[in-house]
Amino acid sequence: MDLTHFPWLSTSILFPIAAALLLPIIPDKDGRTVRWYALVVGLLDFALLVYAFYTQYDFSNPGLQLVESYSWVPQLDLKWSVGADGLSMPLILLTGFITTLATLAAWPVTLKPKLFYFLLLAMYGGQIAVFAVQDMLLFFLVWELELIPVYLLLAIWGGKKRLYAATKFILYTAGGSLFILVAALAMAFYGDTVTFDMRALMDKHLPVNLQFWLYAAFLIAYAVKLPIFPLHTWLPDAHGEATAPVHMLLAGILLKMGGYALIRMNAEMLPDAHAYFAPILVVLGVVNIIYAALTSFAQRNLKRKIAYSSISHMGFVLIGIGSFTDLGLSGAVLQMVSHGLIGASLFFLVGATYDRTHTLILDEMGGVGKQMPKIFSMFTTCSLASLALPGMSGFVAELMVFVGFSTSDAYSSTFKVIIVFLAAIGVILTPIYLLSMLREIFFGPENKELTSHEALIDAEPREVFIVACLLIPIIGIGFYPKLLTQVYDAKTQQLTARLRDSVFTVAQRPQSTTASTLPSFLPLGIKAQSLQAPTLGDR
Template sequence: MFTYDFPYLTAIIALPLIGALAIPLIPDKYGKNTRNYALIIALLNFALIVYGISQTYTMGIGEYQMVESYDWLPQIGLSWSLAVDGISMPLIVLSGLISTLSILASWKVDNKPRLYYFLLLVLYSAQIGVFAAQDLLLFFIMWELELVPVYILISIWGGKKRLYAATKFILYTALASIFILVSGLALAFYGDTFTLNITELGLKDYPLALEVLAYAGFLIAFGVKLPIFPFHTWLPDAHSEASAPVSMVLAGVLLKMGGYGLIRFNMEILPDAHIKFAPILITLGVVNIVYGAFSAFGQTNLKRRLASSSISHMGFVLVGIASFTDLGMNGAMLQMLSHGLIAAALFYLSGVAYERTHTLMMDEMGGMAKLMPKTFALFTAASMASLALPGMSGFVSELSIFLGIAQSDAYSSTFKVVIVFLAGVGLILTPIYLLSMLRVVFYGKKENALQLPSFGVDAKPREVFITVCLILPIIGIGLYPKLITTTYDVDTVEVASRVRASLPVIVENHVTALRVAEADLSAIPQIER
């Protein structure tokens, strides 16, 4: 275990929160001072994330690092316990990048700017807390904390149906998160010692029945956030009504919390139950892939189509997690990081298009390609990444998942062929609905769009900068995957190995039970004919 004198993790969680609390003290009449202040806080925090990790985090260790632990409320066993490993560290960097860019993307917000930037900074803090928390109750508090800002951001700064979308979001996610608390406390109270430490929970020896029940609870909670079919219906509504900066955070970071939770809790703490549920996860993953792809075809709203695409792409994460292979686990982790960058870019560019056309209906946007070549080029680049074009991060992650499930020894050949075939169908459908989206938006009929004064105004330097900051790492990872895989491969291999280690035990138990049954049957006197 590694400890350091300066509490970097506490600092990167506290800085945005303290900065948000100081916003009411800033003299500001038109919102510009608040905007600049929020951006400075976000940039400082992102710089602190990068500096702290570069100074104190060692790649390839396979242990928790930057460990910080303080007794917070010892009466209930709650401690301020933080640490990172190869699974959480890249997601913290991703959160810092996208949260900072989302504040820069909110440059024109003039409706209640103090409250708006306050909520974005609180959300920034909560995201880091979720990925760094090592105490179950602290994890739950941070998980709940990030729900409130998103709800308010959608309900005040959203579209015409914002109240419906925000209410649906909070009902789905808040009710589902109760299962985190219930399942976690069941594990914490089991045995002779009570503990809320996530690492110590993973060291307990649970009966299989308790593991299965706790696994099911965690799966519901994290499945809603991922989202897994059929708990996905809140996502298209939330995206279609949320502003572009909020959609950036929602798609780029919040969905990844579901995948992170599945790895951290379902796999690491409950490996025996994961073996039981793995075929179900793969089936649900394939349903996500195919359903999301077909659903995208039926969406004429640009952001709803992108939301359906996110449902499809997150299905690959489930397949990789349930593959039992190192390559599949690496692919699942890379898919979360890759999709975070790609989805943030696409949803931001959808906001750029909306500002010019004042509509999200694709058939009302057409004719933008010649008048807005920079926007067209950026949108095309992000779409190519989403459809897994070779040379971009999406190709590497999805290929790894395909190879991972194909090489798995945990499933029959017939099952693997069916899974790979159906996932391949989703993969084939993806370029079709994305290229048709580009065709309609940029080459379709112009209709009412030309009458708008802002139509034809190409992407401005700030908008180009935000998009390039997301596309450059997408291309960098696609050309040189080790740029990112070296940060987590030791940890994902360790998680996959731990789950595989439980496979022979389960099989041996089944064989033993079968032999006992055969012995009992042989003891029964044979009935003569």
């Protein structure tokens, strides 16, 4: 049977949403039927994605695959248009994997279980749509719709300050989304034709000054979601009040939406403007790494400590995007997937620890390692992955970013030395705050009241299974990175060549009346005149 024209992506988006709509009519008194229903739906959708990936996806093709396009509003050329390439396919699979495990992690939820699983399944389809849609207006709509389930999951099932955290989340992210809408409309209506199709927008010859302002608008929106300093403050508050499955979705998928959109919209669609902004992204990446690492070191709340750790790790994504090398960009994509797995595992274990200790304050913990040896072992392993221990995916991703940026011929040697030196400081700080965190939780002065509590039991099989599922790809990618990099190598090579052509063109362009209205960021480090053709080794 020929399944080439089967609507794989549309089905994977709409199936969990349609299944969520059936939840209210499912007879269930204690929530058991609902949670099994949600888990089966998640597994089926993930199985569909995996099957489509292994049977229909071609690693060597850098273009869009699994393409579907259906007319929606012909007058505006607005279509239900979806597709996947090397940038989106790994993140689509990550979404299915993390969301299915988050559904299993939500097993203890007893408050309004039908609504809780409804929101999880609705997010499932919405997040896949963010990575798959190829229409700018449709992208804005699914980006906005995905915010509603997160807001409700925080506001209803969060901690004591849940309403504050949920409101701050929605204000930051919805406010940033307005910039996406304005920029999308400007791109669509510029020129003689009106279109929201991303491929058609890439072919529009936008003037550099317009690209500059479009890039700035997109950057503000995606800086909120990634997040980038100083638009990051919603994340520690959201993580501080969220439950374990919501943590997994925030750290594992939501932050990756910002990184993906920054590559897709800013770098790929506005390459001339990227030549101006790339050094700024690199500097912001270093600020993220050092600032968040220092702030994490000072946190006494366990959830907020891991949240700032996530912000720090996202700094490497920015450096990779601004590197102008295939290796650096490949490292950025690998870092997004790697952190999605590691962040989800750490936050799940934070939730499991809180369920037993009923505290998030490190000063109130201590000496629980003997009572919970399995949780201690899993927490230690995941923390080692987060601090980029060799043999783990985080090490490979950060090494690729470092080497990719260091070998870039788009920047001066002085600029590269400064950036690498400062980023290395963040790398040194990471094991300090993570290992000290482990010591304070599982060793240190014993809290007699805590260690004598009867609820202080070790990990149950469900929890061990969830963490094991996350550790398998973390270690697998760490030992054999090509397991993942081969999925997107063709795409990152194509995109890097496009970016290098653009920065060379910008550097050689004579100062015209239009171009002279732009602030020049090139002195920050770019020396594009010396750019050579990309040298792409076999990784």
